[in-house]
Amino acid sequence: MSQRKTFRFRTNSKLEKLIGRELITNNIIAFFELIKNSYDAGAKRSEIKFINVKNYVVDNTKKNKEYFVDGRKVNMDEVLTNNDSYIIIEDNGQGMSFDDVEKYWMEIGVVHKELIKQIQLKDDSVNKMYNRILNGEKGIGRFSTDKLGSQLEMTAVDKTGAELTTVFFDWDKYNDHSLLLQEVEHDYIYESLATPKKSGVKLKILKLRDSWSIKDIEELKRQLKKFVSPFSQEQNSFSILFSLNDNTEKIINDAFEYSLTSIEASIYSDGLFKYNISDNNYSSQEYNNLAPPAFGPITVKIIYMDAASKRSFTKRTGLSTREYGNIKVFRDNFRIFPYGEPENDWLNIDNKHAQAVFRSLGTRDIIGYVQISNLENEGLKDATDRIGLVEDTKEFEEFKKFIWRCIELLQNHVFNKIKKEAEQQGNIISNTIENRREKEATFKTEVIKVLKNTQMAKNDADKIIGLIENNNKELQKDLNEMKKANIVLNKKIKVFQRITGTEGMLIDLLHTIKNKTALLDSKLNKIIIQNPEIKKESHNMKSILTTINKMLDSALRKASSSRLVKKKEILSDIILESIEENSSICSENNITISHEFKDNHQRVLVNRESIKIVFDNLFSNSVKALKLAVDKKIHISTKHDQGIIEIFFQDTGSGINQDDAPFIFNVTFTETRGNGLGLSTSLDIIQSHDGDISYITFPEENEVGACFFIKLPIEG
Incomplete structure (x- = not known):
């Protein structure tokens, strides 16, 4: 006689590695996931510290940066870490109580952030509350620490400042695949504080899996610049500090301050499309009514990088515009990777640039961002592998088309401006030539008058010579002016050639x-x-x-x-x-x-x-x-x-x-x-x-x- 019963899935300890060091593709993504957790915890500051490492000094006065360790010039491959080095990631967020740690932190894929999509925070500068949209949803970001090091000490102080919980993790325990995930144990210490402390979470990552060189540290700092919101008004609401032992610096995203030409655009839920093209002292604002966007309301800013902007950008960030990337996507002020990375032309900008699109810009000519929100852009969902958005949807296709509408408005302005400036320089040449012709005619008339009215006495001969000399001086002056105008014109054309x-x-x-x-x-x-x-x-x-x-x-x-x-x-x-x-x-x-x-x-x-x-x-x-x-x-x-x-x-x-x-x-x-x-x-x-x-x-x-x-x- 058959009898219906039930099975239950078991979870092997190997799962930890699958959702940790194997899912997180590189150290940069690991840091990003952990900083995002700080943001979701309501932190206004997250600090990354490398401790027990070599300090180095950067000399920026030379054409090529030079690096020194203990007064010794080294190259960027100089390793700074050792066996005793460790990393601290610390924030001043709401922290966790013992119950929070047990209920949420120790449960994989917890649905806590799915249920609570935003938290209220106090803005001390105006003494008002504001909402912060949460980014994490999958409940596995903490396993990014396994990518960085094999051991972790997690210390949490709850929002009352009365509870301190410390948990000790040895991720290598999960290498024993004879165990089930829930059979692996971790020690903890709970302490009730008589004197309240500031809330927050501190992650101390030991036994680093990789050696960190000067090149790795500089790359991490460069990448951190891109993780922070490009909105200047938002940068004070959440900041990232970076420390090498006791040397601390604030990470600033100032990547969009070096160009004079840009478009800022917004589309609202009802289809109202508002955009403003700015170019030095020029500004043009337009409104249009479009169909309500299936992807929801978004904000876009795209900046045209001319030659001067590119030089300034490279000087200040150490990156060319191509190395920096193109149009990035931010969800509630945090990057969605890999959109806008140097090799990720997700909008096919260069492909269109190459396919006989006469007046077009390439990825090296524009940078910018798109801002979306968890609350208002539900049609733009995160992919299950944590990289990018779900792309095979109507919402995503319309999302891209709208961004292209903004790109085309900007590039039309840029090309029309270049054409106009080139024509103006050409007019200078034409006008100068006409003036030169008139002067030549006057010169000839004067010479003829002198020849008719004189027997070529010495004084008259001197007068002719004087006229000739003065005329030559004027000629040289005009030719110099023409030469300058020609140089400017050719520069404009060279820019036009590079863009086209x-x-x-x-x-x-x-x-x-x-x-x-x-x-x-x-x-x-x-x-x-x-x-x-x-x-x-x-x-x-x-x-x-x-x-x-x-x-x-x-x-x-x-x-x-x-x-x-x-x-x-x-x-x-x-x-x-x-x-x-x-x-x-x-x-x-x-x-x-x-x-x-x-x-x-x-x-x-x-x-x-x-x-x-x-x-x-x-x-x-x-x-x-x-x-x-x-x-x-x-x-x-x-x-x-x-x-x-x-x-x-x-x-x-x-x-x-x-x-x-x-x-x-x-x-x-x-x-x-x-x-x-x-x-x-x-x-x-x-x-x-x-x-x-x-x-x-x-x-x-x-x-x-x-x-x-x-x-x-x-x-x-």
């Missing part, structure tokens, strides 16, 4: 696609007009479309951190392809193309599509410059000399004004009513191939048009 793509501007691709579109229009027009030749023309059109597709496919490579793939190519073959692709639009404009190759089919190490971009830009400029010419010709010639292939691209168009010649490779310069990007892009491409491109004049005075001189090194 790590290996070159994505603008060049868009510029080339525009040229290709013009070619395609020309082809289509010709096919329509000359219907019998559709088959013949379609072959060329397919070639053009193939080229466009190749360039689009190469966009990711152009924007990625690795260089474009370069291969040995016959340069004259590349030029012939460009001639073929541009032949239709040239024919339509009655332009004759000729070529003369004397490079003996030498090879060059290039990216084929990039070099074709250069020739497409030159063809496009020539077609525009030849609009009003009578004899419309483009001639391309090559020769090789001492390991270099020289290319001459010449047309008979309107040419380039000598006053403008020094500036033609600057972004925004144009004489053809284009966007001023072609020649700047061409220079970048040629220089990335260890070559050079320049504008040259003709030795014969009767020659007209423009000539560009390109040099590329021969490969092998």
Whole structure:
């Protein structure tokens, strides 16, 4: 006869190790878990102390920091701990009574914090009570001490200050897997205090499992900076102190104070979206109504790091912006890992930056945070492995989309600002050139007057010389001003290049696609007009479309951190392809193309599509410059000399004004009513191939048009 009975799970002692040193992946996470427990206990201060270790001194006066132990210069691998070293983590929270220790601390996975999600604390500065949201939920954070050391002395004073309980843990007892978890015993001492003490918990961790070097200590302090809330108004409500023996310092999160450009945004439960873009003395606040967020109300701050901000940030924190991370997530002022870590691009910022998103910022250009709450963001739940949030939910996807909305608002502001500043510097150059021309005209008029009204006596000759000298001084002054403006302009453009793509501007691709579109229009027009030749023309059109597709496919490579793939190519073959692709639009404009190759089919190490971009830009400029010419010709010639292939691209168009010649490779310069990007892009491409491109004049005075001189090194 069958009889129904019951089984019960037993817990092997191995579980302690699974939820302790094996679950906690590194020492930094262990400290974070223990500090979080202090926060949840209502502490306003948590202090980490390394005792019985070597003291070291940091010399920050040198370009590279230097470290000294007992006056001896050492490297960062110098070990500071020894067998007698120990760690103390101490807080001034509400502490625990004996009953609390027995009921909560000694029970794994206790539900206490699930039932009590917030506690009330007194703000002494304003004599008011405020709520603190609790972070821990799983009831296993205390086992992080096992990650740091094999022995623990836990001392707790309850909130009345009348009870002191000390428990002694030897975590290695759990290595005996023949025991059940509840069979492992720990000694304790209970004391009723006649004189009350301040409440709190003190964890003394002995027999450290790892040796701690200067590098480890510095890394811990750097990481602790990131654990504290970035909200300046919240930093006084909970602080972290760090001590090396008797040397104590306060950990300050000041990571967001070095940039002038940022966006602060909030979305409320009803969908009200409020954001403010700040930029030095500029501020713009906007309101929008969106759908109520499924993820709940949140606050976002994202900061744009320009070159000056990055230098200041690195100087003060010892980290580059990339090493620091990007957009971090805080739940009630505490970090949720691993979001925003250096290698955790959880928002796919760099991926979008690489995928032909023309006006975009990368992870090295923005840092910031998102603030969520246990009470108001129930849809954003912690993952069961204690790392991150549950991500396969509708709430998490909408959460990311909202953050991207904020990123896009900021990057639009940044790019528009850079463009405006670049245009202003370009206007300075243009205005200075015009002023110079007027002065030259006045100078010539004065000289003519003098020559007409004098027999060139000595005094008059001196007057002419004086005019010339004064004019030269003015000329030098103007040229210096132009030079300064040009430097500023180029700096702006370099910033633009770094932001837009790590290996070159994505603008060049868009510029080339525009040229290709013009070619395609020309082809289509010709096919329509000359219907019998559709088959013949379609072959060329397919070639053009193939080229466009190749360039689009190469966009990711152009924007990625690795260089474009370069291969040995016959340069004259590349030029012939460009001639073929541009032949239709040239024919339509009655332009004759000729070529003369004397490079003996030498090879060059290039990216084929990039070099074709250069020739497409030159063809496009020539077609525009030849609009009003009578004899419309483009001639391309090559020769090789001492390991270099020289290319001459010449047309008979309107040419380039000598006053403008020094500036033609600057972004925004144009004489053809284009966007001023072609020649700047061409220079970048040629220089990335260890070559050079320049504008040259003709030795014969009767020659007209423009000539560009390109040099590329021969490969092998």
